[in-house]
Amino acid sequence: MDYITLIQLLDSTVRLATPLLLACLAGLFSERAGVFDIGLEGKMLAAAFFSAALASITGSVWIGLAAGIASSLALSAVHGLASITFRGNQLISGVAINFLAAGMTVLIAQDWFAQGGRTPSLFGGARFEPITLPFADAMANVPIIGPLYEELISGHSILVYAAFLAVPLTWWILFRTRFGLRLRAVGENPAAVDTAGVSVVGLRYAAVAIAGLLCGVAGAYLSTALQAGFVKDMSAGRGFIALAALIFAKWRPWYALWATLLFGLFGALETRPDVIQSVIGIKVQGQILSALPYLMTVVILAGFVGKAIPPRAGGEPYVKER
């Protein structure tokens, strides 16, 4: 495998890791506050559709992004209402959101565009275009770092950079701010937060809303940046891989970055079977690579690689007791 192939592989890793990373951070906020969210998939899918639809109708990708975020936030509100206010089962609420999004997006797409459940292809201002960073062209011919800068670091859409900046930001919010302290506390022991005079419900809604925001961006990225338009079920299990990455990352922001990059690499390799064959000399089926994130999560959960301890109050609605 030559250097350029490696750079290309990593470049595609970054692009495939971006939605995973955004969804993983979404799950991180929600679960750190004690609300399990298996509805990441559904929220991403809904956001992918509404982003593409509104971008197609208005011709503006930014309006599309806003619509995607709004739709994802709406589903977050449903999840919050069911699992925080009415203390319902968080898993069931999440499953319902996934089903709702899967059916609703295709149905509305058919009604609006009559193209078999897809949106029209997006082009021009209706898509997030790659950004060329300064001097990228000039540096392209510099050996080693030239291609690295031009291919791998430069030339992504703005959402990719936003996703990667979200990692230090998440870390800073969680571990350096009052909000972060309270958020982590409410996922560990909501009674401690409640008796300290802080609203458990308010904190959990805030966390769920942040998750909605991030899932919205992830969905918009899928349909307006990674691809040019919405197709049925285009989230393709990414929400679940993001959950796997979250466990893999032990609910920590920096680990989440590495976990999603790793899973992104598997995705990139899946499209380049020739690369694997040339490196290890064996032909590996793509399906094995797609199964890897899940297999690795099982290994992690079985406790082989350190212990992944979820937030203690995760999944449990808070009921005041005397």
Next chain:
Amino acid sequence: MTDTAPAIELKGISKAFGPVQANKDISIRVMPGTIHGIIGENGAGKSTLMSILYGFYKADAGEIFISGKKTDIPDSQAAIAAGIGMVFQHFKLVENFTVLENIILGAEDGRLLKPSLSKARKSLISLAEDYGLNVDPDALIQDIGVGMQQRVEILKALYRQADILILDEPTGVLTPAEADQLFRILGRLRSEGKTIILITHKLREIMEITDTVSVMRRGKMTATVKTAETSPPELAELMVGRKVLLRVNKKPATPGDVILDVKGLRVVDGKGVERLRGIDLQVCAGEVLGLAGVAGNGQSELLEVLGGYADGTGNVTLNGTPLDLSGKKSDGQSRRARGVAHVPEDRQREGLIMDFQAWENNVFGYHHDDRFNSGLLMDHAAIRADAEDKMARFDVRPPDPTLAAKNFSGGNQQKIVLAREIERNPDLLLIGQPTRGVDIGAIEFIHEQIIALRDQGKAILLVSVELEEILALSDRIAVMFDGQIMGERAADQTDEKELGLLMAGITDTENEHSVAEVEANLARAGGDASKEV
């Protein structure tokens, strides 16, 4: 004195939960700079009253005055603002946060943590000086002992400038030495002008530390008296509404053959930590062996292995025949077949299924008995009749076998479990925390049953964190610490002080030991103890 306004005055507080009147027209005055005890049985309404004061519940009627000023307390935030701090029975701490983080939680100074943390660190130092409350601000809660965690709770309240401190059953999880230490701290707080409300069901604590005591019974305040002018029997009578025997009447034991013989018993838990490190003990027919110790020092594991639902290694014989400690023959069913009955420590999780009715709970573990089955089907009529009979004889109230277990009070739940296990005429009874969360009246009854079983020549292994209970019931007492037996004493030749030192892992009980030494020892035994409770 007459012109000093009470720190707290409650007037005509009432609170109902559905048909249950938890507080009925309660009025109380707590003077500043005093320790005011509130005593009563479980379910008497003490916790409800304090929850109203701390803004957890809203009273249906009544008024609250803080330092003479009428105050509304709709939520905890308002209570904190009014200078009220509360130390709950189950600590409200975040286990994987540091002491400092727990202290500032909810009382941060700004959006960023750094300034709040350094301010809290400074004020922690001065609080430690003022009140003798030393803690390591950077220790994780999960790594420190229960006594230390409680101190963090007190500091949390003081950091929020509480002038009034409410403590709910604070000594339930402490060793006698730690409890003494707590009382010293409370004394110091009082002398600095703080007002303290101490909720407890232990008469000894009321007599030891309070200035005034209020007694609650069935949602009503039955009396408020000066502690110096009352006595334990009088308080007990006020609590229960009738005369109560505070001591167990029992004849000296007449031990027979060795029933249970344990040698070198070891248990390793899921994390690879050795929880029992070579236990040797014997229980004879016709005697009660009491196992004392702070919760989490291996007592639970011992009961689990002997009861057949945890694996261990070592030599254990029952009536001279070896007992399997792992594998197929080591489960509750095989143990019952060998004549071992078990009243588990946590009756709500291990002794009963809370949503099932009393008659169903009455046969668990014995549901294969011929008398409860006819052919393939269970004989419901027989089971019900049996349940009715047991409930009558064990005075379970209400005597309604179709009521779900969760709808009985703690004491009556325990009677249901006890009846099921004792009535099978076992050779060995394992009984853990027989009266935890049980009313004084029911305690008396349960103790009588245990002694009656002993007098029938049965072997009884009793585990309890209540030293008084161990002393009252046992013939011999073994003390556990950190997975080992620290020593064994005849019940009539020892006292709380000696047992307390053994409980802290100090075998040299003749000499004086400082509190610091006891604490250091307890901390060494591992903060894990705290998680057990």
